Amino acid sequence: MKGASNQFLVDSEAKAFDLFHRETINYNISKYDFSVSQGLSRFFNLENSKKRAFTHKWKAIENLDRYLLEFEQNFNRKGGKVIWANNDKEAREEILQIVRKHGIKTAVKSKSMATEEIELNDFLKENDVDCYETDLGEYIVQLLGQKPYHIVTPAMHLRKEEIAALFHEKFGTPIDSSPEQITQKARELLREKYLSADLGITGANFLIADTGSIAITENEGNGRLSMTFPKVHIALVGIEKVLPNLADLDLFWPLLATHGTGQNLTVYNSLISGPKSSAETDGPEHMYVILLDNGRTELLGKKELRQGLYCIRCGACLNACPVYKNIGGHTYNTTYSGPIGSVISPHLKGMEEFKHLSYASSLCGNCSTVCPVKIDLHKMLLINRRDSVKGGLSPWMEKTGWNFWKMGMIHQKLLDKIPFEWKRFFLKVFFQKSWGKKRNLPPIAPISFHELWLEKNPIPKD
Numbered sequence: 536m537k538g539a540s541n542q543f544l545v546d547s548e549a550k551a552f553d554l555f556h557r558e559t560i561n562y563n564i565s566k567y568d569f570s571v572s573q574g575l576s577r578f579f580n581l582e583n584s585k586k587r588a589f590t591h592k593w594k595a596i597e598n599l600d601r602y603l604l605e606f607e608q609n610f611n612r613k614g615g616k617v618i619w620a621n622n623d624k625e626a627r628e629e630i631l632q633i634v635r636k637h638g639i640k641t642a643v644k645s646k647s648m649a650t651e652e653i654e655l656n657d658f659l660k661e662n663d664v665d666c667y668e669t670d671l672g673e674y675i676v677q678l679l680g681q682k683p684y685h686i687v688t689p690a691m692h693l694r695k696e697e698i699a700a701l702f703h704e705k706f707g708t709p710i711d712s713s714p715e716q717i718t719q720k721a722r723e724l725l726r727e728k729y730l731s732a733d734l735g736i737t738g739a740n741f742l743i744a745d746t747g748s749i750a751i752t753e754n755e756g757n758g759r760l761s762m763t764f765p766k767v768h769i770a771l772v773g774i775e776k777v778l779p780n781l782a783d784l785d786l787f788w789p790l791l792a793t794h795g796t797g798q799n800l801t802v803y804n805s806l807i808s809g810p811k812s813s814a815e816t817d818g819p820e821h822m823y824v825i826l827l828d829n830g831r832t833e834l835l836g837k838k839e840l841r842q843g844l845y846c847i848r849c850g851a852c853l854n855a856c857p858v859y860k861n862i863g864g865h866t867y868n869t870t871y872s873g874p875i876g877s878v879i880s881p882h883l884k885g886m887e888e889f890k891h892l893s894y895a896s897s898l899c900g901n902c903s904t905v906c907p908v909k910i911d912l913h914k915m916l917l918i919n920r921r922d923s924v925k926g927g928l929s930p931w932m933e934k935t936g937w938n939f940w941k942m943g944m945i946h947q948k949l950l951d952k953i954p955f956e957w958k959r960f961f962l963k964v965f966f967q968k969s970w971g972k973k974r975n976l977p978p979i980a981p982i983s984f985h986e987l988w989l990e991k992n993p994i995p996k997d
């Protein structure tokens with residue numbers, strides 16, 4: 536669909552020339568870079584850890600059917616219920632059934648990209664359930680009516696002064712509130728919601744097959760509170776999050792923490808294996824894990840692209856990407872932005888509508904270099920491009936341009952007969968839009984290389 540790619544071009548241009556945005560992002564990413572470089576230096580052998588992580592994920596994804604069933608069996612054994620959802624619609628319907636069954640009116644939600652993927656907040660609102668984001672960054676973007684800007688730091692595009700002004704407007708806090716004062720206010724507002732909510736919604740960073748547990752990593756403790764007080768807990772989790780063994784966390788927790796924020800380990804790491812038992816005082820009475828496919832098996836079915844499922848959502852490739860830093864997260868208009876978003880979105884949401892994201896890359900390879908699970912991201916962007924061309928999805932203009940180019944390359948003499956002014960004209964007509972209005976196309980030399988060569992090396996006459 537042309538609409539999405541045209542909108543992407545318009546929004547990219549607007550953001551790329553928004554100096555305020557650029558300064559904010561560069562500042563926030565420079566702080567991230569500093570912390571991450573310190574965090575990574577604490578690895579005894581980082582490269583080896585990354586290779587091991589790749590191998591572990593390879594094993595998990597190649598045996599996904601087996602590990603998911605193992606997870607289900609172990610989780611159900613402890614009183615939980617696993618539900619399988621083929622797509623976003625099915626996941627929403629399953630959640631609605633749970634909501635109706637337990638008479639739920641209020642929900643608290645911790646940060647989860649899977650819930651963004653199925654647009655759960657809007658759906659719950661339509662069905663008369665008040666749902667409150669409890670992660671501070673998510674809460675801020677919810678107050679603004681925006682989508683998360685980044686998969687790890689949803690409010691990365693905002694300065695502290697902007698957030699202070701938002702809290703001043705909404706809650707009457709001082710206009711010059713410090714981050715600590717803002718956090719304190721959010722805490723006051725949200726504490727009461729945890730206590731009154733009927734439902735806690737979370738995602739999960741990992742599904743552990745051999746223990747039937749979900750592993751949740753967070754820095755604010757809001758995820759833990761969302762799972763503790765409400766009588767019902769739903770975890771919506773992508774099927775690719777599975778790890779075979781509990782011991783795998785020994786590798787993945789530090790890798791995720793350092794690449795996500797530069798910490799040795801994230802502050803709160805919870806392992807939940809079902810609803811509260813009769814011997815426990817805290818925790819939900821009912822717990823559901825919804826395993827979400829939503830296009831993931833489409834990726835699984837493509838051998839060259841399967842690596843896209845290894846992602847542990849650390850966000851490192853976004854922060855390393857020169858395109859992301861200039862156009863920002865909202866421009867992608869997808870749940871997952873940056874390089875990993877460009878790789879997987881065409882498969883999760885449709886190649887025709889989202890193929891343009893695979894072209895939004897300089898192919899510098901920085902994303903692949905920083906990835907803790909060694910996903911060959913920039914190669915996969917090329918595979919997406921190839922597949923979209925093979926699938927006949929290139930625009931007419933581009934196809935025609937390349938056909939002319941091919942003809943010219945095959946019939947060199949014919950090409951030399953065309954005056955260079957004409958060649959410049961054709962280049963402008965066919966390529967200026969994709970080259971960018973603000974960039975000059977390379978000039979065509981008055982004399983072609985072929986002619987120049989013949990001039991300097993004339994073919995001897997017998």
Ligand code: SF4
Binds near residue numbers: 851
């Ligand atoms: S692709 Fe790699 S770097 Fe990017 S978010 Fe996923 S794990 Fe992190």
